[in-house]
Amino acid sequence: MPHLDDGQLTALLDGELTSAERAEAESHLANCPACRELLDETRRFFREAGALVDAVQLPTDSSSRPAGPNTPAGLPDRRTAEPPTRRGGGLTAWRSLGWAATIVVAVGLGWFASDLRYRAPVAAPISDLKSDRADQAVMTAKSAEPTATTPAPATHPVPSDAARAAGNGAISRPEEAGTRTPAIQAPAPEAGLVSNNAVAKDEVGKLAESGGERREAAERAVVGSTDPQAGRPAPAALAAQAPAAAGAVQTTEADLRRQRSNVRTVTLEEAVRSLGGTIRLVDGMVPARVEVVESAEPGTRRIRVVYFDPPGRELWLDQARQLADSRDAYRALDDRAGLLVGDTIAIAGPAGRQTLNWIDQTGLRLGLTGFLPADSLRGLARRVR
């Protein structure tokens, strides 16, 4: 057998030779001092290069040591591999620092203010959350029927989510506090419309008692939600929701349901296409679902990636790209908020709800909303990629 070259010896160290090739190589090495010397040299480079590469770790993950791949395979003086240790979860890797200039604004101001009206959930223990979810499941079944009029518990975070999730085939409830289970599924055809209609008709039933303009607005919302254009509400229905932006109005379940009728769950793929080939996510967190939200401003449709924080409350990452036909609406919003690229605007909502809005370098409008202190939201915002 001819001498072994460093490629063969490297393959031997990497465990890439077949058993026959390995036996042949070892037989040759037993009788060839020159090849043994080359093997020793190759092994030294193998170890040293592996240690050098392992030394380069992510600044936020410096404890992870993937020692295995750089360990010689099945050789007598194999390096003792340090067991891999890894810090738990990306949440611990939040880089704590402030961001650009922050402006604290009064309740309800901003682009996404129309979503701030509903009542804030109270952070509940796990047992209570489970109980809420059981209620949610019951409500889901009822809400999915066109004639259902069951009111939701007043303290429920977003009761119509369950109805939409059932209608759209999305399973998005947190199973346990701190657990983030990915559960984005493709919606069944037209299922979102059925669900939205059910919620909106229920809305009509409730509002009929109060009559007047509110009833009329709700009926328009039904018309909007039955728009054959993939559930997109008609402008009239959107206009009927515009007064909600004030945010100081006492929220009712009817308000909430009407508002949520303009939200539909979509697949991540659809959301990516909708935003022009890319979508922002919070690094280290697994989305529970993705929604398309039709806002009160015509033409300012946005994508919402929904997460759950450890206590099981929703965390929204809204994002919208300026469209040609909505430039004026966006400009008006930006002017009102004084928002420039690189700035962050913090909007305080009821019961500790906070929203951070900013514009990234690509012109994408982003909003992060959750029941977290503004500083915590800023930490999360830095992980938006």
Added chain:
Amino acid sequence: MATIEELYAQYHQPLLRMLYRRTGDQDRAEDIAHETFARAIATPPDNPRPWLFAVALNLVRDDGRRAVRQGRRLQLLKADSVTHAPAADDEYERLNKNRMVRAALDQLRDIDREILLLKAEGFDYDEIAAATGLAKGAIGTTLARARRRLVEEFRTQEKDRHAAS
């Protein structure tokens, strides 16, 4: 076929680590990892691990990413510059070694560097061949050359450092 969430959970961290070793820039690595998964959504891969790493390495070479990266760094600099505490001696040494290793990696040929980094993430020769397009029979030789050059370049960096101090 694995869902995108499963792919993300399984491969995001190794991909990010490889990209950081390749670029030396965590923000850029995260951007590219993000873009890689966005492409996986648009075109679900049959053989995800080599596919994800191959796409990520292609994106590293894509000059178009540079402009986005520079914009982001300008944005983050405002806060980063005031929040970093002075490093302790051992942390300084670690960062310095990190820098020297990355400098040594930068001296390697692209294919040598990529194969070395893929191997460090546990790729076998078949997967490396799938991700890089290199013939499987050439990988041993290429790895041997890459390891030797990395060590030699690192030693050169160390000598330069001692000479300068």
